[in-house]
Amino acid sequence: MFDSDSWQEIFATIRKNKLRTFLTCFGVFWGIFMLVVMIGSGNGLSNGILSDFSGTATNSFFCWAQKTSKPYKGMKPGRNFNFNNEDTKALKKIPELAVVAPMNQLGNYQGTNNVVYNMKSGGFGVSGVYPELTRIEETKLKDGRFLNQNDITEKRKVAVIGKRVQDVLFEGVANPIGEYIRINGVYFKVIGITQPASSGERGKEQGETVYIPFSTFQQAFNYGDVVGWYAVMSANNVPASEAEDKVLAVLRERHKIAPNDPIAIGHWNMEKEFNKLNGLFSGISGLVWIVGIGTLPAGIIGVSNIMLIVVKERTKEIGIRRAIGAPPSHIVRQLIIESVFLTTIAGYIGLVLSVALMEGVAAAIPEGEGGMFSNPTIDLNAALTALTILIVAGALAGLIPARKAVKIPPVEALRYDN
Numbered sequence: 001m002f003d004s005d006s007w008q009e010i011f012a013t014i015r016k017n018k019l020r021t022f023l024t025c026f027g028v029f030w031g032i033f034m035l036v037v038m039i040g041s042g043n044g045l046s047n048g049i050l051s052d053f054s055g056t057a058t059n060s061f062f063c064w065a066q067k068t069s070k071p072y073k074g075m076k077p078g079r080n081f082n083f084n085n086e087d088t089k090a091l092k093k094i095p096e097l098a099v100v101a102p103m104n105q106l107g108n109y110q111g112t113n114n115v116v117y118n119m120k121s122g123g124f125g126v127s128g129v130y131p132e133l134t135r136i137e138e139t140k141l142k143d144g145r146f147l148n149q150n151d152i153t154e155k156r157k158v159a160v161i162g163k164r165v166q167d168v169l170f171e172g173v174a175n176p177i178g179e180y181i182r183i184n185g186v187y188f189k190v191i192g193i194t195q196p197a198s199s200g201e202r203g204k205e206q207g208e209t210v211y212i213p214f215s216t217f218q219q220a221f222n223y224g225d226v227v228g229w230y231a232v233m234s235a236n237n238v239p240a241s242e243a244e245d246k247v248l249a250v251l252r253e254r255h256k257i258a259p260n261d262p263i264a265i266g267h268w269n270m271e272k273e274f275n276k277l278n279g280l281f282s283g284i285s286g287l288v289w290i291v292g293i294g295t296l297p298a299g300i301i302g303v304s305n306i307m308l309i310v311v312k313e314r315t316k317e318i319g320i321r322r323a324i325g326a327p328p329s330h331i332v333r334q335l336i337i338e339s340v341f342l343t344t345i346a347g348y349i350g351l352v353l354s355v356a357l358m359e360g361v362a363a364a365i366p367e368g369e370g371g372m373f374s375n376p377t378i379d380l381n382a383a384l385t386a387l388t389i390l391i392v393a394g395a396l397a398g399l400i401p402a403r404k405a406v407k408i409p410p411v412e413a414l415r416y417d418n
Helices: 004-016 019-052 085-090 149-153 163-170 200-207 214-220 240-254 270-313 315-323 329-363 378-407 410-414
Strands: 060-065 096-106 113-117 120-129 140-144 159-162 180-183 186-195 209-213 230-232 265-269
Touching: 019 270, 019 329, 019 378, 060 270, 085 096, 085 230, 085 240, 085 265, 096 214, 096 240, 113 163, 120 163, 120 214, 149 214, 159 163, 159 180, 163 186, 163 200, 180 209, 186 200, 186 209, 200 209, 209 214, 230 240, 240 265, 240 270, 265 270, 329 378
Parallel strands: 120 209, 159 186
Antiparallel strands: 060 230, 060 265, 096 120, 096 230, 113 120, 113 180, 140 186, 159 209, 180 186
């Protein structure tokens, strides 16, 4: 393999046929380049969309009250209703549930409210929550602490603010902990500052939210015992869909809702949606590999065809070698090395440039701001696997012409005229 004469012959052949060699190598280069780019793009799409799921328990679900759509027990359709504190007590008795976290929010879903500190104000989401919410949605603290059970029991007027809230309201303030903010005329003491635990829209929402104790929320803003919606996590080894069915059945019974009413209680199952997207991206990944690897044979076939031409051009030379005693294995090795050399060099260049392109795109997208496309990088193992496949294919591409070469009898090869 390291015979200098063999390598001199290989380089002499390449120099003699520069254009042909370039076009052959370009086919291989383009095949692996497109494979890596497609894999990286698929990863970027997957990372961007699934980033909204990061930081949230996949065995969780959410439900909220809407209008009824069917008559039931003498009640007309179109009836409004609200969840309440008694519903919370009933749900906590369901053994399939690990966490029941009632929540309220001022305004509508993702609504904003005027939050004031001294002369500065901003529109941010204000949520009344229980400490148990952190078991469902990851909460990272930048400073201070999160809400605890004593805050709920004593209905303390305390607040945990997001990083974006701090940046807007407390610009120039070294430490907002202990300061007071005003929400709809009610003052709350800042006890903690969170930073986004995930990227994408969910991370942005976390940074712009003010969390206050659920019980304080109901009292301060005259919500009575109304619960806006529930965040629920199923117990260990209990599918979220099974726990969800139990919760919906209890809530329908308590509020006299028809069992077959599909609209009255809105619900969103994290487990189901996560599994759907995982299945989708597994299919996309498989399709990318099929299409990407499908481009490689075009380059490999090009290499094989070129090697057949090389054999044809060097038939007389091969005959002379055979006549003076060169073993067939030497001829085969020479052609295979030439084929592998071309595919390896072209494949390596394609791999390096495609990985560099993906890394450049990833660097150009600010962290957490890629939306549906984020971190389009490729796993090193996948890249090396693609290159290995290419090298093996290159060896096979050289093997076919090599076997043809050694099958030519030396006498016929010496008589051959190009």
